[in-house]
Amino acid sequence: MxxxxxxxxxxxxxxxxxxxLAPVVDEVIVLDRDDLPGGPDHRRGVPQGRHAHLLMAGGLEAIDALVPASVDIRDHLRDAGAKEISLAKGMLALTPEGWFRRWSRDGHHMVTCTRALLDWAVRTAVMRYRGISVHRAHARALLGSAARVTGVRVGAVGGAGFAPRFTALEGLRVSADGAEADLAADFVVDASGRGSRIVTWLEEVGITGVQERTLDTGLVNSTRIFRTPPGAEGWPLTLVQPDPFTGEPGRSGMVVPIEDDAGGARWMVSFGGSRGGEPPKDEEKFLQYAFDLPHPIVGQLVAGAEPLTPVFTSHSSSNARRYLEKAPAWPDGLVVLGDALATFNPLYGQGMSVAALSALALARTVRDRWGTPGLARRAQREVAKPIEAAWTLAVSSDVLYPGIVGGGPTLADRISARYTRRLVRAATGSYPAASALWDVTSVKAGPLRLLRPAVVTAALAGPPLPRLSGPPLTRAEHEILRRLTDRPQPAPYPPPPPRGPDHQP
Ligand SMILES: Cc1cc2nc3c(=O)[nH]c(=O)nc-3n(C[C@H](O)[C@H](O)[C@H](O)COP(=O)(O)OP(=O)(O)OC[C@H]3O[C@@H](n4cnc5c(N)ncnc54)[C@H](O)[C@@H]3O)c2cc1C
Incomplete structure (x- = not known):
């Protein structure tokens, strides 16, 4: 075989x-319970795909290193319609410590588009490897023992049995009724997302004692797509962050430029609210929520914009981690990554980037060690490493929200949150501090980047420039906002922010 x-x-x-895995094996069989769309379309198996998905610079670099060398993933995404946005220059962000400045230096580019477009673009790039095929089937169990996983038991999806292309696979044993099949494999990866049954599957092959931790702020996300108002096509990504230090529920909102459709430019508007501050599904209240954020800019932008979709809401956004790398025993031939291994509060936009870095760690490990004893154990430890920074960032803030389920802040969480707060304050007026912070939030650097002497000094010294009194808009953007807020509005309407002395043209 x-x-x-x-x-x-x-x-x-x-x-x-x-x-x-494609470079080290003859064939990679990818199983999904969904039929994958032929284009950039939403699908049921990825319900979170309705919400804003930012791909950070570190994730983009990792994907670029993973796809075939003939593909430049940045160009591929851009050709498909994705936008590239500089955190330093192209973002308006209100933090709990004030507005970030916009710097003349470019850098820390992230990609914005719908999740459907991103998945499709990455999939079409990866499918250029020889030997990868995708089949529709529902994984139900692992085959093998605590010493070695030897394949996957799958169920047919959709009531029609398995497709002939699937039953033609070598080494497949289909049950008498045709509803189940055992698929033999030298190596199995579980990437079945946050609903993965991996802990049960491991128990079934004899591996117990996996530690898990869940921290649930009760976060709810609500998202709606709008037509970008004419003239506002170049408007920067706009983000109003929640404040974990008030003792109140966190409320955040963002306006994200996504790929155009046939009718022109579009904004994806997403809100996130922790327990007690949940955003509504109701279309009327959706707009009110925008105005109730710590700054009304999101409401001001979208109040008169044409909605293109209903409001989509999702509830499954807890931080959850399975410490599989610390399991007392680990079978050869199995690795788990992506949301099946760890999920984070989506506010920080890191899940996909961490998954990409984990996949890159897997690629390096199998390239260097294929066929050596303990390969899977080693790979599992490597794929878990990129999780640490994203987990610390999310959890040390999230534990401060009221109604958190899964444990309050530890001393380490409080120290980490307090230091991050000081650094964010410094970053509102210091490029080196902002750059260090963005290196970590873009998953380009690990948390030690924040402890370099120059960064610690910047955090302790505070921002050398004064706090901005409003969003740092260019003259043209002020004009756009004035025009948008002058339109007849459906709701009581706050005035635009005043132009502060620190306005940066
Ligand atoms: C509201 C929200 C917003 C987010 N925003 C961002 C963001 O801005 N940036 C970011 O990087 N991340 C974001 N994330 C996180 C991101 O969605 C995940 O980290 C990412 O989807 C993880 O990818 P995955 O492949 O592990 O899982 P998924 O994308 O969930 O894919 C799992 C796949 O497994 C399939 N499957 C499941 N079970 C089985 C089975 N038994 N058999 C066969 N197939 C199966 C499913 O059909 C699906 O295709 C957000 C998450 C949420 C909830």
Missing amino acids: PRRAVVIGAGTAGVLAAAA
């Missing part, structure tokens, strides 16, 4: 895991 890897799940993590 050819050397075979099976990947469960064709989301970001699964497709990138397939890219990681």
Whole structure:
């Protein structure tokens, strides 16, 4: 039989895991319970795809290293319609410590588009590897023992049995009734997302004692797509962050430019609210929520904009981690990554980037160590490493919100949150501090980047420039906002922010 890897799940993590394995095996079989769309379309298996998905610079670099060398993923995404936005120059962000400045220096580019477009673009790039095929099937169990995983038991989806292309796979044993099949593999990756049953599956092959931690702020996300008002096509990504230090529920909002449709430019407007501050599904209240954020700019932008979709709401946004890298025993031939391993509060926009870095760690480990004893154990430890920074960032703030389920702040959480707060304050008026922070939030650097002497000094000294009194808009942007707020509004309408002395043209 050819050397075979099976990947469960064709989301970001699964497709990138397939890219990681393609160079070392003869075939990679990717299983998904969904039929994958032929274009950039939403699908049921990725319900979070309705909400804003930012791809950070570190994630983009990792994807670029994973796709075939013939593809420049940045160009590929841009050609598909994705936007590239500089955190330093192209973002308006209100933090709990004030507005970030916009710097003349470019850098820390992130990609914005719908999740559907991103998945499709990455998938089409990865499928250029020889030997990868995607099949519709529902993974139900692992085959093998605590010493070695030897394949996956799958169920047919949709009542029509397995497709002939699937049943033709070598080494497949289909049950008498045709509803189940055992698929043999040399290597299995679980990338089935936050609903993964990996802990149960491990128990079934004899591995117990996996530690898990869940911290749930009760976060709810609400999202709606709007037509970008004419003339506002170049408007920067706009972000109003929640404040974990008030003792009140967190409320955040963002306006994200996404790919155009046939009718022109579009904004995806997403809100996130922790327990007690949940954003509504109701279309009328959606706008009111925007005005109730710590600054009304999101409401001002979208109050008169034409909605293109209903409001989509999702509730499954807890921080959850399975410490599989610390499991007392680990079978050969199995690795788990992506949301199946760890999920984070989506506010920080890091899940896909961490998944990409984990897949890159998998690629390096299998390239260097394929066939050596303990390969999977080693790979599991490597794929877990990129999680640490994103987890600390999310959890040390999230534990401060009221109604948190899963444990209050530890001393380490409080120290980490207090230091991050000082650094964010410094970053509102210091490029080196902002740049260090963005290196970490863009998953380009680990948390130690924040402890370099120059960064610690900047954090302790505070911002050398004064706090901005309003969003740092250019003259043209002031004009756009004035025009938008002069339109007849459906709701009581706050005036635009005053131009402060620190206005930066
Ligand atoms: C509201 C929200 C907003 C977010 N925003 C961002 C953001 O801005 N930036 C960011 O980087 N991340 C963001 N994330 C996180 C991001 O969505 C995840 O980190 C990312 O989807 C992880 O990819 P994955 O492949 O592990 O899982 P998924 O994308 O969930 O894919 C799992 C796949 O497995 C399939 N599957 C599941 N079970 C089975 C089975 N038994 N058999 C076969 N197939 C199966 C599913 O159909 C699906 O295709 C956000 C998350 C949420 C909830």
